[in-house]
Amino acid sequence: MRKSCLLLSQGMKYTMKIEDENYVLEYEENTGRISIQGSLRLNGLDEYAPLLDVLVNCMQQSDAMFVDLSALEFLNSSGIAMFSKFIIQARSKENFSLELNGSSQIPWQSKSIKNLQRLFPALVVTFH
Amino acid sequence: MQPRHHNARWQIISIILGYVLIVGLLGLTTKVGLDNINALNESLKTVVLQNNIKARYISEMSDAIKKRMLYLHTTIHIDDPFEIDAIWEIYSAAAREFITAREKLTAMSLTPDQLDQLDGQRKVLAQAQPLLDSTLNAVRDEDKDLARANILKAQQLNDEVIKDLQRMKDLQQEIAESAVVNSARAISKARNRILSLIAAIVIISFFILVAVILIIQRQSQNVSSLLSRLEQANTELEDKVVQRTEELLSSREENARMGAELAVTNKLQQMLLPPPVELEHVPELTVAASMSPAEEAGGDYYDVLRYDGQTIIGIGDVTGHGLESSVVMLMTQAAVRTLAVSGQQDPVKFVSVLNKILYDNLQRINSYKNMTFMLAHYQDGVFTACGQHEEMLLLRKNSDAVERIDTMDLGFPLGLEENIDAFLQTCQIPLSVGDCLLLYTDGIPEAQNQAGEFYTVERLIAQFQISRNLSVQQMHQHMLNDLRAFIGMHEVYDDITLMLIKRET
Numbered sequence: 181m182r183k184s185c186l187l188l189s190q191g192m193k194y195t196m197k198i199e200d201e202n203y204v205l206e207y208e209e210n211t212g213r214i215s216i217q218g219s220l221r222l223n224g225l226d227e228y229a230p231l232l233d234v235l236v237n238c239m240q241q242s243d244a245m246f247v248d249l250s251a252l253e254f255l256n257s258s259g260i261a262m263f264s265k266f267i268i269q270a271r272s273k274e275n276f277s278l279e280l281n282g283s284s285q286i287p288w289q290s291k292s293i294k295n296l297q298r299l300f301p302a303l304v305v306t307f308h
Numbered sequence: 309m310q311p312r313h314h315n316a317r318w319q320i321i322s323i324i325l326g327y328v329l330i331v332g333l334l335g336l337t338t339k340v341g342l343d344n345i346n347a348l349n350e351s352l353k354t355v356v357l358q359n360n361i362k363a364r365y366i367s368e369m370s371d372a373i374k375k376r377m378l379y380l381h382t383t384i385h386i387d388d389p390f391e392i393d394a395i396w397e398i399y400s401a402a403a404r405e406f407i408t409a410r411e412k413l414t415a416m417s418l419t420p421d422q423l424d425q426l427d428g429q430r431k432v433l434a435q436a437q438p439l440l441d442s443t444l445n446a447v448r449d450e451d452k453d454l455a456r457a458n459i460l461k462a463q464q465l466n467d468e469v470i471k472d473l474q475r476m477k478d479l480q481q482e483i484a485e486s487a488v489v490n491s492a493r494a495i496s497k498a499r500n501r502i503l504s505l506i507a508a509i510v511i512i513s514f515f516i517l518v519a520v521i522l523i524i525q526r527q528s529q530n531v532s533s534l535l536s537r538l539e540q541a542n543t544e545l546e547d548k549v550v551q552r553t554e555e556l557l558s559s560r561e562e563n564a565r566m567g568a569e570l571a572v573t574n575k576l577q578q579m580l581l582p583p584p585v586e587l588e589h590v591p592e593l594t595v596a597a598s599m600s601p602a603e604e605a606g607g608d609y610y611d612v613l614r615y616d617g618q619t620i621i622g623i624g625d626v627t628g629h630g631l632e633s634s635v636v637m638l639m640t641q642a643a644v645r646t647l648a649v650s651g652q653q654d655p656v657k658f659v660s661v662l663n664k665i666l667y668d669n670l671q672r673i674n675s676y677k678n679m680t681f682m683l684a685h686y687q688d689g690v691f692t693a694c695g696q697h698e699e700m701l702l703l704r705k706n707s708d709a710v711e712r713i714d715t716m717d718l719g720f721p722l723g724l725e726e727n728i729d730a731f732l733q734t735c736q737i738p739l740s741v742g743d744c745l746l747l748y749t750d751g752i753p754e755a756q757n758q759a760g761e762f763y764t765v766e767r768l769i770a771q772f773q774i775s776r777n778l779s780v781q782q783m784h785q786h787m788l789n790d791l792r793a794f795i796g797m798h799e800v801y802d803d804i805t806l807m808l809i810k811r812e813t
Contacts, residue, residue: 221801223628223629223630224628224629224630224632225628225676254754256754256801256802257625257626257627257628257680257750257802258627258628260627261627261628261676261677261678262676264676264678264721264724265676268724287753287762287764288754291716294716295696295720295721298720298731299724299725
């Protein structure tokens with residue numbers, strides 16, 4: 181079952197966490213950093229909506245955003261569609277910088293992150 | 309419920325005690341009042357009785373004095389000495405009567421004034437006695453003038469005594485009257501005391517009554533609030549039952565609807581795939597292809613069409629599962645056939661137009677579906693591919709190694725961007741007789757076993773190599789069998805499409 185919670189930290193900035201048995205999404209508002217770990221195999225964009233909300237909310241809150249996917253082992257095609265949708269929204273925001281961190285060891289990432297970069301040429305992609 | 313019973317018992321006991329107290333106070337009041345009134349009555353009776361006796365004695369004294377004076381007068385007119393002696397006897401008897409009455413009166417409780425008066429009378433009478441005696445002697449001596457003069461004197465003194473007695477009688481009367489007034493006051497005092505006691509009892513019992521009423525009222529409020537809570541809980545329970553029943557009914561409807569949707573989706577998907585008989589009639593090539601849907605139908609697509617001497621092969625994968633994905637696949641199939649029928653020979657234009665068709669339609673239905681798609685034209689030994697999909701695996705007749713042909717740079721997912729021309733390229737693969745090409749969707753490398761391991765492209769390549777000497781149909785079957793054996797009892801997440809194309813002639 182999916183759980184969402186707000187974790188208050190110092191300076192009244194919050195960390196948001198969405199997780200189930202397969203994945204964890206963490207959002208630190210003060211740093212504009214989102215990390216997703218595990219394996220995302222949700223069914224359709226409806227089930228991805230809460231995650232997309234976090235991404236879009238983070239984009240609206242900050243001018244610079246860092247998304248760490250280096251520990252996201254698997255992302256199904258609906259998940260890729262969600263990222264595509266997010267990138268299409270993000271590219272229309274002026275003076276917005278977005279950095280994606282991925283892992284070259286994970287098969288789905290090389291192809292999909294490249295497609296994301298094609299959607300948003302200003303997207304900074306780092307692999308490690 | 310235990311303390312409630314306890315309370316009720318205490319209330320009953322306190323009510324009974326209250327009644328006992330009220331009855332006791334009433335009894336006490338009645339007794340005190342009666343005693344007071346009885347005592348007053350007794351003292352009044354005594355006063356009246358004593359007053360009567362005193363009045364009688366005073367009257368007797370007064371009568372004795374009058375009688376003596378009368379007989380003294382009578383003696384003046386009598387000459388017979390015997391007769392005078394007889395009267396003298398009566399006269400003396402009257403004197404004795406007077407003394408007896410006075411003694412009796414003195415023996416009674418008298419006020420100091422009365423005693424003084426009596427003492428004064430005695431002196432007057434003692435003063436009168438010699439006069440009377442000399443009067444009697446004068447009568448006997450027949451000195452009537454002296455006798456008459458003495459009688460007059462004695463008369464005056466007697467009158468004084470009689471007046472005095474009368475005053476005494478009046479005084480006694482006054483005392484009696486004041487005693488009556490006093491006792492009337494005492495009675496009214498007693499009555500007031502009784503009345504105030506009764507008032508106190510009435511007030512106390514009023515307070516007890518009010519307290520009892522308040523307690524009962526509070527209890528009945530408690531009971532009614534409990535009842536209303538119970539009623540509310542009951543209503544909530546009923547509502548929940550109704551709600552749950554509705555949920556069950558609607559979930560049954562939802563299940564039925566989803567079941568129907570699934571059936572329609574599967575049917576759509578299977579209907580639009582080329583039947584084996586079509587695949588058998590492709591010139592130069594032997595094609596074996598299948599699509600097995602995941603538990604929930606998805607959006608894998610493949611097709612083999614022939615128009616104007618060209619064989620057109622398409623393969624694609626719509627994101628997600630369900631009816632919407634299947635509808636996108638249906639659109640794709642219809643558009644591909646339309647483009648093929650219209651004689652579109654340029655693969656780039658073919659894919660570009662297809663992207664525009666899908667993009668516009670997806671915008672209309674407000675969908676974020678997109679699809680990987682690769683189209684190939686085959687003619688005269690050349691396989692020309694365009695569009696981004698999975699890798700193509702090529703096993704040449706004269707080679708043991710499988711070539712992996714990446715399609716990443718041949719295109720872009722369809723339906724995401726309005727124009728993808730910048731990303732579209734073609735790739736020409738010459739096929740010799742005996743060369744075999746393998747196309748697949750990501751359902752194969754991403755299939756997982758019980759341990760959570762992926763099937764991977766490498767394993768697919770290995771099975772491709774192992775089965776290379778089998779017929780195309782047998783190779784196809786072998787690879788599917790291996791994949792199924794790998795997955796075992798694990799859930800199948802995605803559609804699995806496998807297509808083998810071998811140039812035979």
